[in-house]
Amino acid sequence: MPKKQKPINILFAATSDYLPYAIVTARSAIERANGRPVNIHFMYADIVKPIPDQVRECCFEMARRSLDDVDATINFYDISDKMFLLEGQNVGMWGQAISMTHYFYLLSPLVLPKDVDKVIYLDTDMIVNCDLGVAYDTKMSSHLIAMGAPRGVEEMGDDVSNSGFSVLNLKMWRAENTLDTLLAFGRALPRARFCDQYLLHEYFKKNHVDRMMFLAPEYNLFPQCAMHVALQDIKILHFTGYGAFKPWQDVCGRQRGAHLWWRSARHTEFYEKFIMDMVAVGYKSKSQHHSFWWHLVRMKF
Numbered sequence: 001m002p003k004k005q006k007p008i009n010i011l012f013a014a015t016s017d018y019l020p021y022a023i024v025t026a027r028s029a030i031e032r033a034n035g036r037p038v039n040i041h042f043m044y045a046d047i048v049k050p051i052p053d054q055v056r057e058c059c060f061e062m063a064r065r066s067l068d069d070v071d072a073t074i075n076f077y078d079i080s081d082k083m084f085l086l087e088g089q090n091v092g093m094w095g096q097a098i099s100m101t102h103y104f105y106l107l108s109p110l111v112l113p114k115d116v117d118k119v120i121y122l123d124t125d126m127i128v129n130c131d132l133g134v135a136y137d138t139k140m141s142s143h144l145i146a147m148g149a150p151r152g153v154e155e156m157g158d159d160v161s162n163s164g165f166s167v168l169n170l171k172m173w174r175a176e177n178t179l180d181t182l183l184a185f186g187r188a189l190p191r192a193r194f195c196d197q198y199l200l201h202e203y204f205k206k207n208h209v210d211r212m213m214f215l216a217p218e219y220n221l222f223p224q225c226a227m228h229v230a231l232q233d234i235k236i237l238h239f240t241g242y243g244a245f246k247p248w249q250d251v252c253g254r255q256r257g258a259h260l261w262w263r264s265a266r267h268t269e270f271y272e273k274f275i276m277d278m279v280a281v282g283y284k285s286k287s288q289h290h291s292f293w294w295h296l297v298r299m300k301f
Ligand SMILES: [Mn+2]
Pocket: 123, 124, 125, 164, 238, 239, 240
C-alpha cells in the first residue's frame, strides 16, 4: 500500500451563514488537490445576526454531505467564547460586529488542534484554481505567514497584500506566542478603514517583514482587476475589490470567472439554495430578463 499523503489543512473563519460559500471554495480546492486528503476547519461565531440552532445544524449537515464523495473531513469550532480576545481591535468601515469577524482566523493557533501545525486560510468568496499542495508544502523556515505578493490594485497602496489568502505557520505562532503580541500591537493602532488586513500590514509588512513570506501574486487575484492574467493562470480567484460581483449574486453574468464558482457550487448540497437566491435577486433586479438567460447558460455549459 502506498503511504497515505499528509492532508492539506484549510481554514475558513466567518459567521455560520457563510458556510455554504465556504463549501464551494473548499470543493474547488479539493477537486484540484490530485486526490490528496484535505481537512477543512470552519471557525465561527454568530455575532452579526442571530441564527437559529436548527438552521445552523442543518447547514453543517449539508456541508458534511457536500464532502461525501471526496477524501475530505470538516470540523466546526464555535469560537464565541474567544471574542473577548478581539476587544480593542480596529473597527473598520463595516461597523463593529462585521469588522470583528475579519479577525476570526487569527485565533486559529489557539483554536485548532495542536497537531495542525500549518493551515491555509481562505476567504469564502474565492475559487481555488490550482493544486494548493504546492503552497502548503512550501518550506516556511522562520516565516510566520505567507501571502500572495503585492499586486498594485490594493486599497491601501500598492504594497499591501490582501488577507483573503494566507498560509499560517501555526507551530511557530504557538511557540512564539505571536497571537498575543499581534493583538496587543493591534490594540495600539490608530483607527483605520481596514481590519485584519491593516493589522497584518502594520505588523508584518512595516515592522517584521523578515517574518513574512511572499508567494506568487496569482495566489490571490481579483479576476476583474487582473485582465492581463489569463483565467487559467490565476491560482486563486478572489471575487472582491473594485468592480466585483459575488458570483452568487451576479445575475447578469458580469463577473469574470464566475462560471468557475458555479461549476464547484453545482457539486455541493447548497446548489438549489444558490439557484433560489439568485432567482430572488433576479426578480429584484431591473435586468431580470437577461439574468435568467445567463443563469441557464451557466447551468448548461
Ligand atoms: Mn474576500
